[in-house]
Amino acid sequence: MKWQVLGRDVLDFIFPPLCFNCGQRLYAPERDLCLSCWSELPRTDFEKFRENPVYRSFVGRFPLEYAASWLHFQKGGLVQDLMHAFKYRNRPDLARQLGKTLAQEWREAPILSAPDLIVPVPLHPRKRRKRGYNQAEAIARGIAEVLNKPLVLDALERKVYKNSQTREQRFNRWEQVKAVFALSRPEALQDQHVLLVDDVITTGATLEACLQVMQEAKGSRFSVLSLARA
Ligand SMILES: [Zn+2]
Known part of the structure; x- marks a missing residue:
């Protein structure tokens, strides 16, 4: 341990x-x-208001316990730079650190204290291999570590490979929604309050698609959280 710390100090010096x-x-x-x-990141303060804009955007689409985003996404801003780095420049560590900071700041908020477990929006396995990681999973891992809550990675899966441009297109028909995600282990979510985590919310269509298939789990309740809101 001592040598590892020393090694890090030497590396930090060089x-x-x-x-x-x-x-x-x-x-x-x-x-x-x-x-x-860190202090300049544009916080939303949505955790203070249950009926915040993210929560309201799901009303009539899916019944949620809580919904919020931590940061405002602005074109050309710092949040965009951070998200670009952890999506395209191999920085899952950055996504995880942002998840940790989010959880440290919102630890007492109902959206983080109420759920029993955390499920990240999955990538298609082919895309995950290509990128080497899933950024939503890295954010969720940081949150789970701080809250000491289980991270469930094998319950929800993405079956359709889509590129990021088309990712947030609204799904028109239930059959299409059903084709994108699948709930492979409903028993893992049964009677649980699930916190679904993604990197960014734009239309909310991806999260809605996940929620629609996850409600096959009996007796479960849902909240959604994203790092940023576009
Ligand atoms: Zn700085």
């Missing part, structure tokens, strides 16, 4: 960790972003 956003040298306990850049 390659000083820099803020992802402003490039300033980072000092422990700073991770990925300096404290000033």
Whole structure:
């Protein structure tokens, strides 16, 4: 252990960790972003209001316990840069750290304290192999670690391979929805309050498609959470 810590110190000396956003040298306990850049992330404060815009966008589509996004997504902004890095530049560690920070800030909020377990929106296995990880899973892992709640990865699966451009297109028919996701282990979600996690909400169609198939699990209730809202 001592040698590992020493090794890290030596590495930090040779390659000083820099803020992802402003490039300033980072000092422990700073991770990925300096404290000033962390504090500048555009929080929504949606955890304070059950009937926030994300929750309201699901009314009439699917009955949810809670719904919220942590950050506002703005074109050309820091949140877009972060999401681009963890989606396309092999930074699952960044997604996980953002999930951890989200959970530390919202630990007491009902949307995080009420659910029993966490399910990330799955990628198609082929896409997951191509990218090497699922960014929604990395965010969910960070949240699960802080809350000490189970992360369930084998209950919901994506059966249809779609590229990211078409990912959020609204699904018109139930048959199409059913074809995209499948609930392979309904018993894993039975009688549980499930927190469904994704990286970004735009129309909410992807989350709605997941929820529609997950409700096959008897006695389950659902909340949804995304890192950002476009
Ligand atoms: Zn910074």
